[in-house]
Each structure stands twice: as structure tokens, then as C-alpha cells.
Amino acid sequence: MKLFTLLIASLLFITSSFVSTQHIANDDCQTIIDSANAFIQSSESAINAKPTMPDNNRSLRLDKWLQKLSFKDLRCLLNNENVSIKATGFIYAEISYTDSLLKNYSYLLTDTTSIQFFMADGSINSPEMKLGEFLSKTIQAVKEDDDNFAKKTEIQDTVSAFIKKYSTYPGSYKPLSFPDFSIGSDDKGLNDFKINHEYEIKNNEGKNVKVISAFVFDKNLKINAIEKDSSSLISAHPPKLDYWLNEFGRKLTNADSLTLELQ
Structure with missing residues (x-):
């Protein structure tokens, strides 16, 4: 099961390194955003949106691609106004770039935007919660996974x-x-x-x-x-x-x- 879905499933059941501020070319950023949106639409569930094209193979391919993005690339998603895309960027950034993520985007942990998860069939997959609450739980889930893999x-x-x-x-x-x-x-x-x-x-x-x-x-x-x-x-x-x-x-x-x- 892909990383994003694993995180969502587990949550619903229950380096201060230098970061370049160099802007990414708009075309490159749009490609990353479009790919993240395709990933969301092909997934089993999504934040504040019903996946319209569930496709496990496509979603797995995009998942692997997203995991290889640099933190600079993921900023394209983190800075996006779409809540689902922003959350996707946060989840992938916290896997490999936790320190940089918290240094630059810790304010998202107190974001009070309301979110819900929708399944591909349109059914609601969770109670309504705040975006910051969800992102805080993903950080804890990743930490627990790291501890267990150790x-x-x-x-x-x-x-x-x-x-x-x-x-x-x-x-x-x-x-x-x-x-x-x-x-x-x-x-x-x-x-x-x-x-x-x-x-x-x-x-x-x-x-x-x-x-x-x-x-x-x-x-x-x-x-x-x-x-x-x-x-x-x-x-x-x-x-x-x-x-x-x-x-x-x-x-x-x-x-x-x-x-x-x-x-």
C-alpha cells in the first residue's frame, strides 16, 4: 500500500539544514502540482475532494515519483492554496525533510482549515478535523514508524x-x-x-x-x-x-x- 494511503489509514484508526529560497521555474512547479493532483485523483481517498480516477497502478507510480522530489520541489505543493495538494506536500516532506519542513512550515500545524477525507465512491472516510490536527498526527505517525523500523x-x-x-x-x-x-x-x-x-x-x-x-x-x-x-x-x-x-x-x-x- 502506498505511503500516503498508509498514513491516512493509520491516522484514521487511531536538519535544521539550509533551505534554498530560489524560486522554481513556474513551468516546473506546475508540472509538480499537476502530478500531485493526478496522484490525489487516482488514490483511494483524498482530503476535501472525491478521487475521480481511482487507479492503484498509476497512484503507486506517482507515489514513487513524489518520494524522490527534493524539498525545494515539494515547496511547490506546500505553498499551494489547495488544501489537498498542500497536505500531500507536507506528508512527503516530513518523510525525508522533517527539520526543514518544521523550520519553514511549522505554522501549518496550527492551521484551522476544516478537512474531511472522501473515498472514490464519494463516501466520507473520517470525521471532520482541522488541517493542523491532521498534520500533527502524521508527524507522530512517521516518528512511530521510524522507531518501529529501527x-x-x-x-x-x-x-x-x-x-x-x-x-x-x-x-x-x-x-x-x-x-x-x-x-x-x-x-x-x-x-x-x-x-x-x-x-x-x-x-x-x-x-x-x-x-x-x-x-x-x-x-x-x-x-x-x-x-x-x-x-x-x-x-x-x-x-x-x-x-x-x-x-x-x-x-x-x-x-x-x-x-x-x-x-
Whole structure:
């Protein structure tokens, strides 16, 4: 799901660096504004406007393009009078240019303009709120996301430690990569972490294999499931570890089972 929609969904459920003041050419600025407007119109929901051309593929392409804009480029959106375009500029600026954004546009956090989110079908997707209130919440959401993504290293270490502790042949384990990491949430907030791990290891048949395992962690950073290649699981009780234990795991003791909450 694209960045803008992720922020909106999560919010509704719940460097003092030098900035150039050099003006951007009007034609360049208009291109950025037109692209942002196309993104808004192709999205699933928008501020104070009903998306008229919902198109997920187009919206994703524009999302990637917007993420690459410089802060100077994003000022074209931040200075625009259209509330939806202004908010779009703010959201993308706070991801990579928080210090510069707050140095130059902190006044938007107290903006009392009333906003609502409209879905592509015209239905209202949120209670009415003030623009400044919404933007303040997006800043908090981004901070929380940054804090949670900072847990990736700890989660990687936990995965490697688990494999070394519970595999039949821990000496054969060779970590290669952790290609995918994601954070899940629901209407109550943070729900789970998922990470894929590619590694080499000797299986219980004594053969060296290269595998990818998907590890699912709960919000307390405990392993909740391990599946082959990928996982759509959110949670399992007791933890769903059968696949990995059958393929690579040693015989568990009662203490192991208690630690892993298998009994």
C-alpha cells in the first residue's frame, strides 16, 4: 500500500539544514502540482475532494515519483492554496525533510482549515478535523514508524539466535540476507512484524540447502510463526513453528517448549 494511503489509514484508526529560497521555474512547479493532483485523483481517498480516477497502478507510480522530489520541489505543493495538494506536500516532506519542513512550515500545524477525507465512491472516510490536527498526527505517525523500523536489527539478531539455538546443525547455518521487512497494524495500533531471511543450513536429512523463511513476530518481538518463503499470517496461538522445526529443528526439551510457548 502506498505511503500516503498508509498514513491516512493509520491516522484514521487511531536538519535544521539550509533551505534554498530560489524560486522554481513556474513551468516546473506546475508540472509538480499537476502530478500531485493526478496522484490525489487516482488514490483511494483524498482530503476535501472525491478521487475521480481511482487507479492503484498509476497512484503507486506517482507515489514513487513524489518520494524522490527534493524539498525545494515539494515547496511547490506546500505553498499551494489547495488544501489537498498542500497536505500531500507536507506528508512527503516530513518523510525525508522533517527539520526543514518544521523550520519553514511549522505554522501549518496550527492551521484551522476544516478537512474531511472522501473515498472514490464519494463516501466520507473520517470525521471532520482541522488541517493542523491532521498534520500533527502524521508527524507522530512517521516518528512511530521510524522507531518501529529501527527494531529491524534487533529482529534480525533474534532470528539468527533462534536458528543457532534450535537447529539440529547450528554450525552449518550461514546467514545471507534479510530481503523483506514489514510492520502490520490494525485499528488498535501496532500488531506484528514480518521479516524474510535467506540462509544456508543443513536440514534434518543432513543435506545443505539454501532457503528463505518468513518469520512473524508479535508486537513484543516474540516469534509467532515461521513459514516457507512468505507468510500471510498475523498471529497464531500457540506459535506456528512446525514447518521449520520439522525441517531443521532439533528435538525440543520441555523447557524449550515452554520458552517457545508451544505448550
